[in-house]
Amino acid sequence: MRRPLLSAVLALLVLSAFPADEPQSRGFIEPIPVQTGFADVNGINLFFRVYGEGPPILMIHGGLSDSRVWRAQLGTLSEHHSVIVADSRGQGRSSSTDDVITYDLMADDYLALLDVLHIPKVALVGWSDGGIIGLDIAIRHPERLSRLFVQAANATPDGSLAYKPDDPNRPELRHYDDVRQEIEALWANEPNFSQAELEGIPVPTEIAIGEHDEAISRAHTEYLASTIPGAKLLILPSVGHSAPLEDPNGYATAVLNFVDGTTI
Numbered sequence: 001m002r003r004p005l006l007s008a009v010l011a012l013l014v015l016s017a018f019p020a021d022e023p024q025s026r027g028f029i030e031p032i033p034v035q036t037g038f039a040d041v042n043g044i045n046l047f048f049r050v051y052g053e054g055p056p057i058l059m060i061h062g063g064l065s066d067s068r069v070w071r072a073q074l075g076t077l078s079e080h081h082s083v084i085v086a087d088s089r090g091q092g093r094s095s096s097t098d099d100v101i102t103y104d105l106m107a108d109d110y111l112a113l114l115d116v117l118h119i120p121k122v123a124l125v126g127w128s129d130g131g132i133i134g135l136d137i138a139i140r141h142p143e144r145l146s147r148l149f150v151q152a153a154n155a156t157p158d159g160s161l162a163y164k165p166d167d168p169n170r171p172e173l174r175h176y177d178d179v180r181q182e183i184e185a186l187w188a189n190e191p192n193f194s195q196a197e198l199e200g201i202p203v204p205t206e207i208a209i210g211e212h213d214e215a216i217s218r219a220h221t222e223y224l225a226s227t228i229p230g231a232k233l234l235i236l237p238s239v240g241h242s243a244p245l246e247d248p249n250g251y252a253t254a255v256l257n258f259v260d261g262t263t264i
């Protein structure tokens with residue numbers, strides 16, 4: 001999610017759609033995880049769950065939400081895959097430190113989680129901030145990714161529709177006691193991936209955006225898809241920024257079509 005209004009909307013969607021750890025919320029049945037715990041990584045306790053067996057998929061949620069946003073996709077995706085979900089640092093059930101939250105740092109957290117789970121390589125699915133984390137890993141550690149599905153992410157702050165380059169109230173990127181302030185400062189200042197970095201991504205990639213996305217510009221999304229070598233562009237019909245919640249089945253199908261190689 002981008003900016004205070006959209007982050008508040010996402011928080012309300014998460015709480016209303018998944019009010020508690022009930023396995024049959026909203027008409028779907030959440031599978032039983034094969035592993036649940038807190039991984040000790042980079043000085044924090046990172047909450048995670050693993051579902052199913054098979055080629056691994058790592059799902060990374062958007063900013064100021066948590067891994068519950070994927071609950072409607074878990075049953076479908078875990079039928080033939082091992083699906084790993086986690087709460088990014090300082091969000092959901094994961095702890096944080098006084099270190100400034102950056103995309104590099106969160107990417108390192110997820111790589112450390114994969115090390116704890118003894119998983120050398122995954123297909124990564126990232127929504128919004130999760131997609132930015134995916135791009136970060138693809139740039140710095142492409143050997144850890146088999147495929148990358150990025151939905152509603154930006155490579156630079158000006159990819160956000162809310163971006164104001166001369167905003168005198170732009171928050172400084174630093175540690176805040178309130179994680180909401182810290183994530184909003186992150187959005188105002190990061191990411192800053194160069195064109196050369198994007199052009200150097202060797203991972204098979206699909207760039208997706210909702211037809212009615214309220215947060216990320218279509219032009220910026222098209223720039224990502226045209227700059228990353230061989231990347232595919234996918235427009236998710238009749239949904240906005242919160243596509244995984246708005247069309248859970250369609251989203252799961254899109255992920256599987258790409259991860260299992262039927263669209264490349």
